[in-house]
Amino acid sequence: MRGLAALLLAGAAAAQPLAPYTVQGDAIAAPLAGLAGDAARGRAIVANRQLGLCLLCHGAPIPEERFQGDLAPNLAGVGTRWSAGQLRLRLVEPQRLVPGTIMPAYHRTEGLRQVGAAWRGKPLLDAQQIEDVVAYLSSLKE
Amino acid sequence: MRAWLALALVCASAGAQPARSGLDFMGPATQAMQRDDSQNPAMLWLHEGQALWNKPEGREQRSCMSCHGDASQSMRGVATRYPAFDTASQGPLNLAQRIGQCRVQHQQATPWSPESEPLLSLETYVAQQSRGLPIAPAADPRLAPFTARGQAAYVRRIGQLDMSCAQCHDGAWDRKLAGNPITQGQATGYPIYRLEWQGMGSLQRRLRNCMTGVRAQAPPFGAAELVELELYLAQRARGLPLETPAVRP
Ligand code: HEC
Ligand code: HEC
Ligand code: HEC
Numbered sequence: 001m002r003g004l005a006a007l008l009l010a011g012a013a014a015a016q017p018l019a020p021y022t023v024q025g026d027a028i029a030a031p032l033a034g035l036a037g038d039a040a041r042g043r044a045i046v047a048n049r050q051l052g053l054c055l056l057c058h059g060a061p062i063p064e065e066r067f068q069g070d071l072a073p074n075l076a077g078v079g080t081r082w083s084a085g086q087l088r089l090r091l092v093e094p095q096r097l098v099p100g101t102i103m104p105a106y107h108r109t110e111g112l113r114q115v116g117a118a119w120r121g122k123p124l125l126d127a128q129q130i131e132d133v134v135a136y137l138s139s140l141k142e
Numbered sequence: 143m144r145a146w147l148a149l150a151l152v153c154a155s156a157g158a159q160p161a162r163s164g165l166d167f168m169g170p171a172t173q174a175m176q177r178d179d180s181q182n183p184a185m186l187w188l189h190e191g192q193a194l195w196n197k198p199e200g201r202e203q204r205s206c207m208s209c210h211g212d213a214s215q216s217m218r219g220v221a222t223r224y225p226a227f228d229t230a231s232q233g234p235l236n237l238a239q240r241i242g243q244c245r246v247q248h249q250q251a252t253p254w255s256p257e258s259e260p261l262l263s264l265e266t267y268v269a270q271q272s273r274g275l276p277i278a279p280a281a282d283p284r285l286a287p288f289t290a291r292g293q294a295a296y297v298r299r300i301g302q303l304d305m306s307c308a309q310c311h312d313g314a315w316d317r318k319l320a321g322n323p324i325t326q327g328q329a330t331g332y333p334i335y336r337l338e339w340q341g342m343g344s345l346q347r348r349l350r351n352c353m354t355g356v357r358a359q360a361p362p363f364g365a366a367e368l369v370e371l372e373l374y375l376a377q378r379a380r381g382l383p384l385e386t387p388a389v390r391p
Contacts, residue, residue, distance in 0.1 A: 049320065053303075056320040067321025071314045102309045104302075112304055114358045119302040 018107060019127035021092065027085030028092060031134075032107070032127035042136025045129055046075070052125070052133065057103070061140065072103065077142030087137045091130055106130060161382050164325040164390065167316075176331070176389040184266060184335040184387030187259075187342050191267025194260055200251030206264075209248060213271050221269035222278045222384055225373050227285050234288050234369050238265045238344060256363035262342045266333045269386035277330065277384055279376040288366075292374030295367060301358030307371075310352075322391075327352075329375040331388020338391060345372055 019032035031037070045052040047062045055065055057072040082090065089096065094103040106124040125133065165173060175181045195206045195213055210216040225234040228243075235243065238256065241264055246253050254261040279285075297308045310319070311327030318324070332345040339347075346368045350360035361367045 069318050069320050071317035071319065071324070102305060102314065104304050112300075112302060113298065114300040114353075115302050116354065116357045116359045119357045122302070124302060 018109060018123060019130075021088075023089060023093070023096065024085075026089060026097060027083060028088040029085040031131050032088070032092075035128050035131045037128075037131030037133070037135030039132070039135040039139045041129075042132035042134070045125070045133050046136060051129075075137065075140060077140060079138040079140040080142045082137075084134050084138050087134050088130065091125070091133060106133075161328060161379060162326055163328050163330045163382055163385065165331070165385060165388065167323045167325045168390070172337075172389055172391055176385070176387075182335065182387060182389060184333075184342060184389065187263045187266045187333070187335075188270055188387060190260070191263035191265070191270075194264045195267055199245070200249035202250060204249050206244065206249075209244075213268065217268050217271040219272055219275055219278075221272040221386065222275050223280045225285075225369055225376065226280055227282050232284075233366070234285055234373055236345075236369050236372050237269060238262075239364065239369075241265060241268065257344060257347060259342075262333050262344065265344070266342065266387050269333070269384065272384045273386060274383050276381050277376060277379045279373070279380060285373060288370050289373045289377060291367075292370035292372070293377075295371055296374055300353065301356035303356040305356045307352065327375070328379045328382055329372065330379055330382050331385035331390075333386065334388045334390050336390045342387070345375070 021028045021032055022030070043062065046054045046060055047065050049055060054060065054075070055062070055068045057069040059068040059070060059074040059076070061076045062068075078087065090103075092107040093105050094101050095105060104124060107127070107130050109121055109123055165176060168176075175183070179185055192213075198205045198208070206213070221237055224237040224240065226240070227233070228235040228240075238261055242253060242261065245251050295307075297306050299306045299309075307327065310324050315324050315326045329345050329348075332348070333342045334348070335342055344363075346363055349368055349371055350363075353360040
């Protein structure tokens with residue numbers, strides 16, 4: 001219940017245009033818009049149920065957030081399993097890797113249907129937020 | 143890892159697994175509240191619905207009772223086969239719309255707006271007459287194109303989060319969304335009392351919540367898209383006992 005309510009109250013994603021990117025293999029090697037990420041900010045985004053929404057589906061080593069989802073792999077150790085470039089593609093365009101995955105594309109506005117007025121034309125996370133989350137995930141080593 | 147979800151999405155089409163009411167997934171306190179009429183907060187609405195059933199209204203001062211008599215006889219089983227085909231509009235009507243039509247056409251009284259308290263009360267009262275009976279949507283071929291549209295909507299990804307009903311309720315039920323169980327999304331007990339609402343709500347209110355939850359634009363109450371989804375949900379829930387009035391957190 002809390003989950004959907006969180007989605008419902010969800011706050012504003014940034015209205016910036018999308019950053020262009022190039023996919024090589026299973027990764028986006030270059031940081032979006034050439035920005036540097038900040039792991040502490042990234043952690044806050046992942047923990048935030050109105051912004052990252054990650055904890056609706058994933059568990060993560062964020063013990064102060066009690067209600068975590070279990071319908072996706074736990075993010076603990078994800079920085080050991082994947083490089084920054086691989087993590088970037090998994091956030092930006094997860095459906096390229098797992099067609100039909102329930103995980104949303106976090107930096108996309110095209111090809112969506114029936115988007116609510118408040119969200120139309122806006123990606124879930126802007127380029128800086130993507131880089132912050134990539135920095136945080138990269139720090140999750142096991 | 144990716145295997146399980148992909149697999150779940152492939153083989154979890156409706157009907158491939160035994161249907162389970164949302165009641166099964168609730169905690170013991172919520173279950174007890176639903177099962178014990180003396181604890182069920184929806185009883186307030188049920189009693190109000192009963193009073194409205196007997197109340198003369200409109201130009202001719204007729205009550206539902208005047209035409210239909212004792213609801214425990216005339217309305218028994220009716221809710222199990224709604225939405226049903228309406229010849230006048232050549233399309234499906236859900237139970238609330240059917241009641242609204244009687245109010246306007248037969249009682250000649252002013253219409254009630256969707257989700258209004260009297261309408262929810264009367265719908266609860268009518269549906270409760272079928273409590274315990276299996277959900278049994280009519281095999282009416284005229285409904286088939288509408289049901290098919292509902293099914294298409296059920297698997298269509300929508301909203302900024304780009305998710306479909308099927309991804310949560312066929313592919314991920316029995317898992318947890320932020321710590322809360324996801325059920326099969328079986329519409330067995332509507333109208334329901336929801337603790338979060340502190341009141342009663344229709345199935346359409348629930349569906350609009352799910353849509354807004356994935357940041358989609360929800361159609362307005364009464365919209366054809368919502369009735370079509372209701373039709374498909376009734377097919378999915380075929381055979382499950384009707385539970386109105388259910389209680390959900
Ligand atoms: C609605 C559910 C959902 C949301 C929300 C979600 N994910 Fe995912 N995510 C998944 C699923 C499911 C997978 C596994 C891919 C698959 O098999 O479909 C996944 C995979 C991943 C992976 C790859 C993990 C691995 O070990 O292979 C990463 C990294 C990831 N997600 C990060 C995130 C982050 C960070 C957020 C929030 C900014 C997020 N996810 C939001 C469902 C979700
Ligand atoms: C003047 C007579 C009259 C009154 C008053 C009346 N109805 Fe009806 N009702 C009918 C008739 C006739 C039908 C079936 C034919 C039709 O109109 O489609 C019907 C059908 C129904 C049905 C559908 C039954 C089925 O088997 O599908 C429901 C539910 C219903 N009425 C509820 C109500 C309620 C609740 C009220 C009071 C708000 C009410 N009716 C008032 C005459 C009436
Ligand atoms: C992000 C996941 C998600 C999506 C997508 C979603 N729902 Fe739900 N739905 C939920 C949750 C969580 C609940 C409340 C707990 C439960 O019953 O699963 C719920 C509840 C329901 C219920 C009430 C079940 C009961 O026992 O009363 C129905 C019916 C339903 N959803 C249908 C739908 C339909 C139809 C769609 C598509 C328009 C949809 N859902 C989309 C997560 C979702």
